[in-house]
Amino acid sequence: MQTTETKRVLVTGGAGFLGSFLCERLLADGHEVLCADNLYTGRRNNIRHLLDDHNFEFLRHDVTFPLYVEVDWIFNLACPASPIHYARSPVQTVKTSVHGAINMLGLAKRTGARIFQASTSEVYGDPQVHPQAEDYWGHVNPIGPRACYDEGKRCAETLFFDYHRQYGMEIRVARIFNTYGPRMHPKDGRVVSTFILQALKGEPITVFGDGSQTRSFCYVDDLIDGIFAMMHADDRATGPINLGNPGEFSIRELAETVIDMTGSRSTIIEGPLPVDDPLQRQPNIDKARAILGWEPKARLREGLIQTIAYYERVLSGGIGPDAR
Numbered sequence: 001m002q003t004t005e006t007k008r009v010l011v012t013g014g015a016g017f018l019g020s021f022l023c024e025r026l027l028a029d030g031h032e033v034l035c036a037d038n039l040y041t042g043r044r045n046n047i048r049h050l051l052d053d054h055n056f057e058f059l060r061h062d063v064t065f066p067l068y069v070e071v072d073w074i075f076n077l078a079c080p081a082s083p084i085h086y087a088r089s090p091v092q093t094v095k096t097s098v099h100g101a102i103n104m105l106g107l108a109k110r111t112g113a114r115i116f117q118a119s120t121s122e123v124y125g126d127p128q129v130h131p132q133a134e135d136y137w138g139h140v141n142p143i144g145p146r147a148c149y150d151e152g153k154r155c156a157e158t159l160f161f162d163y164h165r166q167y168g169m170e171i172r173v174a175r176i177f178n179t180y181g182p183r184m185h186p187k188d189g190r191v192v193s194t195f196i197l198q199a200l201k202g203e204p205i206t207v208f209g210d211g212s213q214t215r216s217f218c219y220v221d222d223l224i225d226g227i228f229a230m231m232h233a234d235d236r237a238t239g240p241i242n243l244g245n246p247g248e249f250s251i252r253e254l255a256e257t258v259i260d261m262t263g264s265r266s267t268i269i270e271g272p273l274p275v276d277d278p279l280q281r282q283p284n285i286d287k288a289r290a291i292l293g294w295e296p297k298a299r300l301r302e303g304l305i306q307t308i309a310y311y312e313r314v315l316s317g318g319i320g321p322d323a324r
């Protein structure tokens with residue numbers, strides 16, 4: 001369906017979980033998509049079905065290096081996004097957030113492109129305000145093991161707003177809260193994919209701490225709708241705007257829900273709570289509702305049905321192994 005004039009769109013991190021859905025949606029809208037990804041955590045499998053589309057191009061590229069292409073829109077999603085992935089190379093994570101933002105902003109400045117930044121609820125750190133609204137400045141440990149991600153993303157926000165103010169560029173900054181769905185990397189340790197895989201394999205479900213910490217889980221389709229709404233909206237959507245599902249669950253509740261929905265015999269075991277693991281997290285999405293007319297539709301159980309079905313196919317070999 002062609003809903004807008006055709007644009008040349010760059011998606012960094014396009015072979016990742018969210019990026020691959022974004023590429024799909026852009027192609028469905030009739031746009032030309034250049035997916036730039038260094039495959040650090042992304043996978044060719046996520047975009048294999050797009051490679052035959054003449055409007056789609058894949059470029060293996062690391063955003064910490066300059067990129068000279070001609071584009072109308074940029075979605076900057078490149079960044080390791082799970083604690084175990086960013087802990088594997090914290091320095092590369094900071095470089096990706098900061099140098100990546102500088103390069104993509106430089107590209108946007110030269111081409112006049114509108115540029116979207118995938119920021120994160122992690123900019124709020126371990127929040128002392130609940131739920132979190134955009135005017136909360138956060139509570140982040142600047143030298144802890146999560147800092148490479150949290151502070152990297154905070155610095156990227158600073159860069160986006162400085163380029164916006166200094167050069168009058170069109171930016172869109174979304175603070176994305178925990179999002180889940182098919183194509184999350186099976187080994188990235190994020191809680192939804194991990195629990196589903198453990199339940200399907202009949203392995204113990206590893207709840208960290210006592211499981212009373214909370215997260216609010218947004219299904220990927222809803223999140224992509226929110227990103228699109230921001231990119232299409234006028235400059236009232238400059239941001240930052242929280243995108244997430246306010247439905248808040250404890251991690252133990254999530255474990256019990258996954259066990260129930262998969263009919264698994266898995267037991268729940270407790271492991272150590274990671275350093276600086278936020279105790280609670282829930283988005284205030286009043287701004288998104290008011291400016292974008294957006295709010296998520298899928299309830300947790302609805303989104304989990306699709307996600308469980310995906311990992312069942314992964315385990316049955318229906319979705320092949322993928323070399324990185």
Ligand code: NAD
Nearest residue numbers: 013016017018038039040041042062063078079081176179
């Ligand atoms: P993901 O790991 O599946 O995707 C990230 C992609 O970026 C991968 O394909 C990876 O290979 C690529 N990448 C990493 N470093 C790169 C570099 N230097 N150059 C080029 N590509 C690089 O994770 P995701 O969940 O799809 O996250 C996408 C974006 O959304 C990230 O910026 C993340 O911080 C943000 N985000 C995601 C969530 C979530 O819950 N999924 C929440 C908040 C923010």
Ligand code: UDP
Nearest residue numbers: 065066067068069102103104106107109110
């Ligand atoms: N850049 C890029 N593609 C472009 C234009 C710029 O990758 O099309 C990078 C380049 O590495 C540059 C950075 O973006 O260093 C920031 O660009 P800017 O114009 O803000 O700064 P300057 O070029 O003056 O350092």
Ligand code: UDP
Nearest residue numbers: 083189190191192194206207208213251277
């Ligand atoms: N978590 C857990 N068991 C796991 C993986 C994660 O209990 O196997 C917890 C983790 O400690 C955190 C929550 O689930 O409290 C969400 O973790 P995730 O890594 O998915 O996202 P983030 O911490 O970045 O919000």
